[in-house]
Amino acid sequence: MRGLKPVLEGRTIQSVSLRRDGLRFPFPADFAGRLSGQRIGNLTRRAKYILASLGSGDCLLVHLGMTGRFTVLPAQSEARNLGEFYFETGTEQGEGAHDHVVLTLDDGARVVYTDPRRFGIMDLFPEAEAGTHKLLSGIGIEPLGNELNADYLAEKFRGKAAPLKAALLDQKLIAGLGNIYVSEVLHRSGLSPKRKSGSLVHRKTHDPRLELLVRNIRDVLNEAIVAGGSTLQDFAHTDGAEGSFQQRFRVYDREGQPCAQCGAPILRLVQSGRSTFYCRHCQK
DNA sequence: AAAAGCCCCTGGACGC
DNA sequence: TGCGTCCAGGGGCTTT
Numbered sequence: 001m002r003g004l005k006p007v008l009e010g011r012t013i014q015s016v017s018l019r020r021d022g023l024r025f026p027f028p029a030d031f032a033g034r035l036s037g038q039r040i041g042n043l044t045r046r047a048k049y050i051l052a053s054l055g056s057g058d059c060l061l062v063h064l065g066m067t068g069r070f071t072v073l074p075a076q077s078e079a080r081n082l083g084e085f086y087f088e089t090g091t092e093q094g095e096g097a098h099d100h101v102v103l104t105l106d107d108g109a110r111v112v113y114t115d116p117r118r119f120g121i122m123d124l125f126p127e128a129e130a131g132t133h134k135l136l137s138g139i140g141i142e143p144l145g146n147e148l149n150a151d152y153l154a155e156k157f158r159g160k161a162a163p164l165k166a167a168l169l170d171q172k173l174i175a176g177l178g179n180i181y182v183s184e185v186l187h188r189s190g191l192s193p194k195r196k197s198g199s200l201v202h203r204k205t206h207d208p209r210l211e212l213l214v215r216n217i218r219d220v221l222n223e224a225i226v227a228g229g230s231t232l233q234d235f236a237h238t239d240g241a242e243g244s245f246q247q248r249f250r251v252y253d254r255e256g257q258p259c260a261q262c263g264a265p266i267l268r269l270v271q272s273g274r275s276t277f278y279c280r281h282c283q284k
Numbered sequence: 285a286a287a288a289g290c291c292c293c294t295g296g297a298c299g300c
Numbered sequence: 301t302g303c304g305t306c307c308a309g310g311g312g313c314t315t316t
Contacts, residue, residue, distance in 0.1 A: 024292065024312085048310080066309050067294080098294085117293045119310060135312090162287065171311075179309060232309060252309095272288065275308085288316075297307085 001050060003238030004111070005043045007072050008052060012039045012106040019100050023120045024065065034058060034124055035103070047139045047175030051130070059127040061135065065119030072238040075108030140173045143217050148174065150214055154206035157197040164200075165193035165271045174217070180230055180252045181220050183277045187251045188216040192283045193269070193276045223248065251277040 016032040028034075039055035052060040062068075073093055094102045094112045101113040101122065113120070125133055141147040156173050167173060168182045177185070186193050189212050191200075200207040229235060229243030232253075236242055246253075250260055255268040259279040269276050 024310095063310080065293095065311085115293095116295065117308090117310095119292070121311095160286090166287080169310095230309075235309075273290085274310090286316100288314105290314075291312090292310105295308095297305105299305085300303090 001043070001045055003072065004050070004070055007109060007111065007238065008040045008105070009043050010040065011109075012055075013037065013103055014106050015104045017094075017102040017104075019102075023068075023100060023115060023118045023122060025121060025123070027122060028124045031122070031124060035060065046136060047142075047171060048178075049136065053127055057127055058124050059130055061121070061123040061125070061133070062113075063121040063135075065115060065117065065121065067117045068113065068115040068120035069236050070238050071112045071114060071236075071240065073110040073112065138172055140171060140175045143174050143177055143221055148214055148217065150206060150210040153210050153213065154201045157206075157210075158201040160196070160198040162197055163194050163271060164191055164197050165276050167197040168217075169272070169274070177217065177221075179274050180249070181217075181224065183252045183275075184220050184250060185213065185216045187278060187283060188220065189213045190283055192280075193271060193278050195284070251279065253277065 013035050014037075016035045018027060018032055021027060034056065035054070038058070041053040041055065044051045044053075048063055050062040050064075052062075054060060071093055093099070094110055096114065098116045098118075099112050099114050100118070103111040103113075105111065113122075121135070123133075123135070130136055141152065157167060160167060162170075164186060165182055168177055168185065169179060171177075183193070189209060191209060191213065200210055200213075224230060224243075224245040227243055227245035227248065228237065228241065230245040230249075231242035232246060251266050254266045254277060256265050258264065259266055259282055262279065262281045264279055264281040266277055267280055269278075
């Protein structure tokens, strides 16, 4: 997103090459035609969606899914810096088996969308309908904004039977908290992923650990952003650089390793179909 | 209405 | 080296 913004904003899409009919869902009707020739305005983000407003009044929506990534190939004059890549792979970027969409901009740069598992999403809709878009309406608050506070969580958790892990992962409550970060947040907060979320809310007041939870959500996300995200296998920035937050994981993907706080082995369990990592001793 | 399961898809790691 | 199994960061959709 940060790498994409300066590349795309203010540019005009010269041409669009689609290598298949869609990703997770089929591309919208006349997708290439409605993108071509459009000037790109503001690039914004909502939850895990990238949104680009176009001169036509349409809005381009992109979700990277699990393995989606954008790579920017600068205009020809700078392209020689990437020569080493061509040599190593023997495949020109944009021509790979999983390069599904290539945008060519008016300055000659090419923006390649690559996504092996094709869990990503691209859609195009009138910007005025953003509020009612099926994928955008119902999305919860941003975790780094002022709306997230203990009172908000208390209101959402009250009477809720779902375990904390599921509640924090629920994008309808908080938008943009992923599986890795939920495990990390809960460990830092000393809260068991299995605990019923409603158990932190009492009749008139709420458990002070909700304040801690809020602080840790912010901390973990901010630290991950500073570290450039978590690169496990194929996450990367538009220039191919990898994130490094994975080096700071305290529990995620550390099953059997000693908890940094107490030395007990980190445990793994599956909740709503996804792995959770935690310390039975430190998290209650 | 909320919660759990299924599924989309490819590739990497691991055991034999 | 090859083959089968399991697992993966997301989340919509269907079922209970």
